[in-house]
Amino acid sequence: MHTDFSTTLRTHRCGALRAEHAGQRVRLGGWVHRARNLGGLLFVDLRDLSGLVQVSFDPQRTPRELCDLAASLGNETVVLVEGTVVLRPDAMQNAELGTGQVEVHASGLRIVSPAAVPAIPVARAKGENLPAEDLRLRHRYLDLRRTELQANLVLRHRLMQVTRRHLSERGFLEIETPILTKPTPEGARDYLVPSRVHEGEFYALPQSPQLYKQLLMVAGLDRYFQIARCFRDEDLRADRQPEFTQIDIEASFIGVEDVIALTEGLVGALWREAGFTTPAQFPRMTYADAMERYGCDRPDLRYGLEIREVSDVFRDTEFGIARTVLAQGGRVRGIAIPGGAALSRKQVDEIEAAAKSAGAAGLVRLKNNGGQLEGPAAKFLGEGTAARLGLEDGALGLYVAAGDRVANPALDRVRQDVARRLGLVSESDHAFLWVTDFPLFDRDPETGALASVHHPFTSPRADDIPLLDTAPERVRANAYDVVFNGTELGGGSIRIADPALQSRMFGLLGIDEATAQARFGFLLEGLRAGAPPHGGIALGFDRIAMMLAGADSLRDVIAFPKTTAARALFEGAPSPVPPDDLRDLHITVTRPSA
């Protein structure tokens, strides 16, 4: 680690000074974080990226003009200070400060740049809330002076360098792919860029470098990676930005196990860089298992609360809801919550509201109170039912009677909600998981049309290829997601290397040959030119940085993020452009008339 930050203007960074520097003459540059004027004696906390150091001005040893100048300093003024590092007497040391054993006795002071009174405070009082986020974004240069955000960006940098080193050492080539690309008609909306040279035609910003990285494999580059900026014109969330960064990886002559092992190594290196350890191998679970046991393809395994099917318990009972659903081919599934009987009626109502918002008609509640089963459905159920439901004394069972398409998301919500309320989620736990064997297709419940679960270049599992024509929704893909604490870190697949299979896939997806040629012709041509078996993965870099920084929002690990309305408040983008510019681009803006 580089530690010599001396330049022609300074000898040290402020936060680097320690007892060992006592007696040295130093020159420092930084921002006035805060000043304490005791009348005569005056302290200035000088701040740079490395931290704070206390500079003292004492009339008994500091020239009068210097003291006067120091007394005039406003917060956030940029100064150059010259002085001597002095060990503080024991009683005057500050254990909360890295530099707290020393201070700098100033012998020189130069104001480089006086600062306007900051629009939002940089030095905050203890317990003072952060300024509103729109102000933080509008005055981003001030917000970024906060040590928390600086630490986040430092960590982000280190994670990037670890990624580069780890992959480079394994023979991966960092190759840039175009930012001006071809619009993709499927999936997320593209950001479009008008062509000036070609009237009426548009580039698109990439949603991912997917096709390019496959073509690099066709070209024989063997192993590729990129810390790739991607763009999607969709609505935002706390964990979703319109432009974001992925660690994009593709390799040739590779199978599922190779990608998994490679990713475990990279994720391990990233987590170690942030001071955490990871298991050498992550547990695995098939998609089907994840949906059955957790109702979700990225289950949070920090806690149990597994979903169990209890249809048998309700079969042949007079309980109306269950009867109806079972007769229609649905199931009764739910979660047994040890100690859940302690949840109040109101709390369970709120959990039910969450289940309803996810689409369930309601929750069936059963409580084991001292061996006695209680709840609206209890009277329909016989002796020993509590044991069959796995409800111990004090346990609460919450069940959804419905088809899986409804029950899965509802039970996922219930499970997460209950875990949060019962404090079962430990922030310090790190639960990794591979979810494998995703289905290749998803059938639209209304139109019956097939759509890709991952993307149309994902290969089917070899043993499922015979099902392609007979039962395509049962075909499993060579696709995998890596999950951390219930969040998807990334996903990938082994791609289709056979142009005939790729054409067949387009056919199943309802993309005719002409359309396929127009949209993906350059990929099909590439595959026909001799494609190695290849596959890869893309990891959400911002999300990883956010989790490793312990941040709540992606915006706290991105230097200049967008708001949830996809605006950049600092620079004011997007913005209207002069009519002449639009004319050059052959664009007319029409607004809906009032």
Added chain:
RNA sequence: GGGGCCGUAGCUCAGUUUGGUUAGAGCACUCGACUGUCACUCGAGAGGUCGCGGGUUCGAGCCCCGUCGGCCCCGCCA
């Protein structure tokens, strides 16, 4: 596209429930005092289009309608 929360001094927030005197506090800012503080302390001062527009009312920060902005969620994100 839909739902929820928020918007009062440069910043963080009270005040809105029940409309009623001159809209308050802390920090920051300005001035003054103070020689070992580290969220220094003490005194004084200045600082307001209560997001914006319209309405109801004798009277609106407070009630109603609209609108703008921010955040969170659903849809969306192959």
